[in-house]
Amino acid sequence: MDVHLSIHGRQGLAGQLYRQLRAGIVDGRLAPGERLPSTRDLAAQLGVSRKTTLDVFERLIAEGYLRSRAGDGTFVAHALTHLAPRPLTISPSPGSGSIWEDLPDALPRTAPGAEPAFDFVGGITDKTLFPFDKWRSCIGHALRVQARGRGEYRNPSGEQELRLAISRYLAFSRAVVSNWQDVIVTQGAQQAIDVVARVVIRPSDVVAVEDPGYPPARIAFSALGARIAYVPVDAEGLVVDALPDNARIVYVTPSHQFPLGMAMSLERRVALLEWAQRRGALVVEDDYDGEFRFTGRPMESLKSLDSTGVVAYVGTFSKTIFPELRIGYVIPPAPLGTAMRRAKQVGDWHSCTMTQTALAKFMLDGYFAKHLRRMHKEYAARRAVLLQHLDGPLAPWFAPNAPAAGIHLVARLKAERDERELIARAAAASIGLYGIAGMYGGQQPVPGILFGYGGIGVADIHAGMEKLAGVMAASRL
Ligand SMILES: Cc1ncc(COP(=O)(O)O)c(C=O)c1O
Structure with missing residues (x-):
């Protein structure tokens, strides 16, 4: 028998033995047709009672993992041959896994646990309200x-x-x-x-x-x-x-x-x-x-x-x-x-x-309508502060599009710069910015930043944008 059996302590002996034998059968270390030691020998070898080994064998026989032949002994059942490990040959339909893209990778997002102090991530709402x-x-x-x-x-x-x-x-x-x-x-x-x-x-x-x-x-x-x-x-x-x-x-x-x-x-x-x-x-x-x-x-x-x-x-x-x-x-x-x-x-x-x-x-x-009215007021204030900065101190670098609706806005970069450099510099100052290049498919992306204001309050927008102006001025982007 090619399975090392060991018993720890004096608790749950039958359970321990059952799990080890079953695992050996399922993963193929105990091959189909292989003979097991007698319950008497196994009990002596492991220092457990004969009743324990008998109970475990009976359970494995009842579940179909073992078969007993009268006068001949106990064997691993043949039915389990197909469980021998083989490499999986199925690949995602239709032939290539590439069609299944990760949705999170397709959207700007913050790495868990690494949220910046001023995070302008899109697609989230303010649960505190x-x-x-x-x-x-x-x-x-x-x-x-x-x-x-x-x-x-x-x-x-x-x-x-x-x-x-x-x-x-x-x-x-x-x-x-x-x-x-x-x-x-x-x-x-x-x-x-x-x-x-x-x-x-x-x-x-x-x-x-x-x-x-x-x-x-x-x-x-x-x-x-x-x-x-x-x-x-x-x-x-x-x-x-x-x-x-x-x-x-x-x-x-x-x-x-x-x-x-x-x-x-x-x-x-x-x-x-x-x-x-x-x-x-x-x-x-x-x-x-x-x-x-x-x-x-x-x-x-x-x-x-x-x-x-x-x-x-x-x-x-x-x-x-x-x-x-x-x-x-x-x-x-x-x-x-x-x-x-x-x-x-x-x-x-x-x-x-x-x-x-x-x-x-x-x-x-009526709670939903009330919540909408409250959030409408809140988001309007956030949007106004954001635009005040983008159209004011940040105007040399950004051209915001000031949409009439929603909880994010996009600001294009005035000089045709790579948005990644700006994002990296902002990240170093703990400002979370997210680009829109990944949202283009057919045409050359126009560099821009998606400023989400669903998850950041007025005071933090203010402070974050002031800090961003400092980053922009210092790095001469
Ligand atoms: C264009 C668009 N559609 C739908 C959703 C929301 O999708 P869901 O209802 O699956 O969360 C978003 C969220 O960011 C979105 O930007």
């Missing part, structure tokens, strides 16, 4: 609801109260008219985009994305075998005239172009809808942070202009509450609704019922 006391009471309510029912699988599209709350909220805040039955609750916008892509894309289909754009959406499309067409954006948003004729999906962020921040003009919106109707293409509208609008009249969603049903409308609570919640939604055009509900079900059956019930209560009791 979230009404956790109210949320706790909503979770308490959800727990009570949960405790009442049977343990069961629920509707893949989501809980009725939440779908109702989302539908009402969208009607009044984004002019998106929907029946609550149209809403499919997802794990964030990311799953909404994935579900749309799964239902619509066939391998080699062309998906048009904005350039620069939101890498996680592009990755979701290309992971399903789509060919990506990068379409430029200008001050009016996506350049509709540059769309390839054969695009099956056009993914856009019309309220607040990601990352550059402009809103798509009405003319372009109409042109895009007409184009999609003519070509039989689907438009995916990602309305990820349109609720925070600071100047001008609120621009209604693209979906609100969509009379013929070519828009799949995607939204999320990642910016209005926080990303860990993982709740988003999609309102698909009617003919795609059933397929998308099924795609959601195949992926994960449905989103967590407790979070959904809590969020529905949070919205229906």
Whole structure:
């Protein structure tokens, strides 16, 4: 027998012996067909009682690892031959692992544990201002609801109260008219985009994305075998005239172009809808942070202009509450609704019922609207301070685009410098800056910095920007 057995102490002897023998069988050190010592010899060798070895053998026989032949002894079962170690020959479909890119690598982020003192990372929200006391009471309510029912699988599209709350909220805040039955609750916008892509894309289909754009959406499309067409954006948003004729999906962020921040003009919106109707293409509208609008009249969603049903409308609570919640939604055009509900079900059956019930209560009791009003005021103040610095002491180096909405803004570097050098110098002064070069796909990146203000307060923006001015002046960048 090629397995070294050892017993430690006098506790759990049978368990120790069982685990060692089982491990030896599973990893192949005890080969199929190999004879084991008798229970009597093994007991003597290990200094345990015969009853211990007998019990362990009986258990391994009952589980199928060992077989006993009367009068002949106990042997390792042949059924385990296939468990012998062999190198894995399966590779990620379709042949190359490269399509599965890491989402975090595609977004600017801070290394865990190495957060700078002044961090302008994008895509995060300020949890210190979230009404956790109210949320706790909503979770308490959800727990009570949960405790009442049977343990069961629920509707893949989501809980009725939440779908109702989302539908009402969208009607009044984004002019998106929907029946609550149209809403499919997802794990964030990311799953909404994935579900749309799964239902619509066939391998080699062309998906048009904005350039620069939101890498996680592009990755979701290309992971399903789509060919990506990068379409430029200008001050009016996506350049509709540059769309390839054969695009099956056009993914856009019309309220607040990601990352550059402009809103798509009405003319372009109409042109895009007409184009999609003519070509039989689907438009995916990602309305990820349109609720925070600071100047001008609120621009209604693209979906609100969509009379013929070519828009799949995607939204999320990642910016209005926080990303860990993982709740988003999609309102698909009617003919795609059933397929998308099924795609959601195949992926994960449905989103967590407790979070959904809590969020529905949070919205229906008015806490969400109150939180939005508070955050709107807060983000407006942060944006103003940021712009005051970028347009003031930092103006020799930065040209901010001052978007009307959102919780980040992009400032281009005035001289065509490599953004990496600036980021490294800022990091040395404990200022976290993040570039936009990685968000370009088809064209030469224009150097720029994405200043997120979701996770940094007014005082720190002030201090961080003053420090940045010092870094810029000292390094003569
Ligand atoms: C363009 C865009 N869409 C969607 C999201 C949010 O995605 P999720 O709801 O999956 O957190 C973000 C967050 O940064 C974003 O920038």
